Amino acid sequence: MTAHALAGALADERRRTVFAAIVLGARDVPAVVAGTGLPARDAAVAVRRLTDAGVLADDEGGLRVDAERLREFARAGAAAPAVPAANPREAILRTFLRDGALTRLPAQRGRRRVLLEHITERTFEPGRRYPEREVDDALRRWCEGGEADHVTLRRYLIDDMLLTREQGVYWRTGP
Incomplete structure (x- = not known):
């Protein structure tokens, strides 16, 4: 995952709302819909896009934030050399x-x-x-x-x- 991909995944208000609902404990699309008030279709699309981007994981326990991928991303970003500011x-x-x-x-x-x-x-x-x-x-x-x-x-x-x-x-x- 790149900074660009992460920013793109969380750029949409609905996706941020779905992400927050999952952080707060929603484990499936119906729980996301109940917690956010979003239409089921919007919630499902947001979950799919966040999962495709690697921000969410969908396993036996249901939907969850893929914390390990986010940690890997943070470590990779911290290790990247600073790019000098362009003129x-x-x-x-x-x-x-x-x-x-x-x-x-x-x-x-x-x-x-x-x-x-x-x-x-x-x-x-x-x-x-x-x-x-x-x-x-x-x-x-x-x-x-x-x-x-x-x-x-x-x-x-x-x-x-x-x-x-x-x-x-x-x-x-x-x-």
């Missing part, structure tokens, strides 16, 4: 850029700022002035095939003060 900037760029194109703009302001700084650094030279058409053409390339459009991207660059605009001429003001 947050790189993680953001990997999430929102594919093959050099913007897939979508992040809703979270901090993430969006990281992405906008990256686009600014790669697209506009400090000190150079750009006519609006050239800015639009450069930003369109970033938006090809994604959900974002160049006009919104341009607006964010100006709002975040990475580009400045005056009389249809733009220049880089941010990092």
Whole structure:
């Protein structure tokens, strides 16, 4: 069992409710139904999924939490070497850029700022002035095939003060 499998097994509210009922002593589906108030079909599906995931065991004594499997999982997780945290900037760029194109703009302001700084650094030279058409053409390339459009991207660059605009001429003001 992996952390992903365990999290998936217990992600559903009904499965957590069934798990709790079994921890508290329910040994079969009718007892789970009585203890939880769930429909019999939902309880049976939850029991099957938890059993398939290895969280529950169904033996002569009825349903029970497979404590040994959970202990094995805990020991395996404790023995796993710590994975160094990925560079947050790189993680953001990997999430929102594919093959050099913007897939979508992040809703979270901090993430969006990281992405906008990256686009600014790669697209506009400090000190150079750009006519609006050239800015639009450069930003369109970033938006090809994604959900974002160049006009919104341009607006964010100006709002975040990475580009400045005056009389249809733009220049880089941010990092």
